[in-house]
Amino acid sequence: MQDVLSSIAASIRLNVVISWLLTAALTSVYMCLARGWPCATALASCLVLALTFVGSLYVWRSSEHRDHPSTIKRRCLSVFFTTIWSPLFVHFCLNRDAFGQRVTFWQLLGLRTEGFVAAASLPLFLTMILFSGPLVVRILDGVYVDRSYWNSNFCNLVWWRNHLVAPFSEEFSFRACMLPLLVQCLRDRKSVV
Numbered sequence: 001m002q003d004v005l006s007s008i009a010a011s012i013r014l015n016v017v018i019s020w021l022l023t024a025a026l027t028s029v030y031m032c033l034a035r036g037w038p039c040a041t042a043l044a045s046c047l048v049l050a051l052t053f054v055g056s057l058y059v060w061r062s063s064e065h066r067d068h069p070s071t072i073k074r075r076c077l078s079v080f081f082t083t084i085w086s087p088l089f090v091h092f093c094l095n096r097d098a099f100g101q102r103v104t105f106w107q108l109l110g111l112r113t114e115g116f117v118a119a120a121s122l123p124l125f126l127t128m129i130l131f132s133g134p135l136v137v138r139i140l141d142g143v144y145v146d147r148s149y150w151n152s153n154f155c156n157l158v159w160w161r162n163h164l165v166a167p168f169s170e171e172f173s174f175r176a177c178m179l180p181l182l183v184q185c186l187r188d189r190k191s192v193v
Contacts, residue, residue: 039185045093046181048089052082052085052086056081056082060074060075072161079166083168087177108180109177109180
């Protein structure tokens with residue numbers, strides 16, 4: 001009983017800290033917007049997005065480890081809602097005058113049809129070059145050729161989290177949603193770095 005009570009108390013303390021940090025960051029974004037400080041608004045908005053993303057992973061307090069199926073399902077649900085909320089927040093905080101009328105909101109997030117093939121294939125090719133050593137070893141061992149490898153991984157929640165959910169949600173939240181905010185203040189090259 002004592003362990004359960006201490007776990008609940010730790011969960012409440014963590015949730016209070018996360019909500020306090022998020023409230024403080026949202027308040028600072030609102031104050032920066034009201035005063036017309038575009039750089040401070042952009043940086044505070046990025047802080048809110050980062051706190052929301054990371055905080056959503058730790059909102060669900062449980063005694064199971066991170067690879068437990070219930071923990072993975074809860075965290076995927078949290079990340080799903082964060083991925084839906086992030087572009088709405090960016091739309092609210094974005095200064096449209098910094099980009100002109102030539103670009104739509106979806107193009108600012110990187111969602112466009114022109115150049116899609118190059119944008120999808122070049123990063124994949126560069127990532128394959130980066131990880132060519134482990135990929136070649138697995139190909140030579142016959143891991144990727146074996147049909148049972150693919151069948152077993154389509155039912156494995158850890159594989160889904162590591163290979164699909166986490167990379168997509170992190171790239172969308174940290175690259176697609178934060179870069180348009182930072183470009184307002186830092187311009188293209190500095191914000192990418």
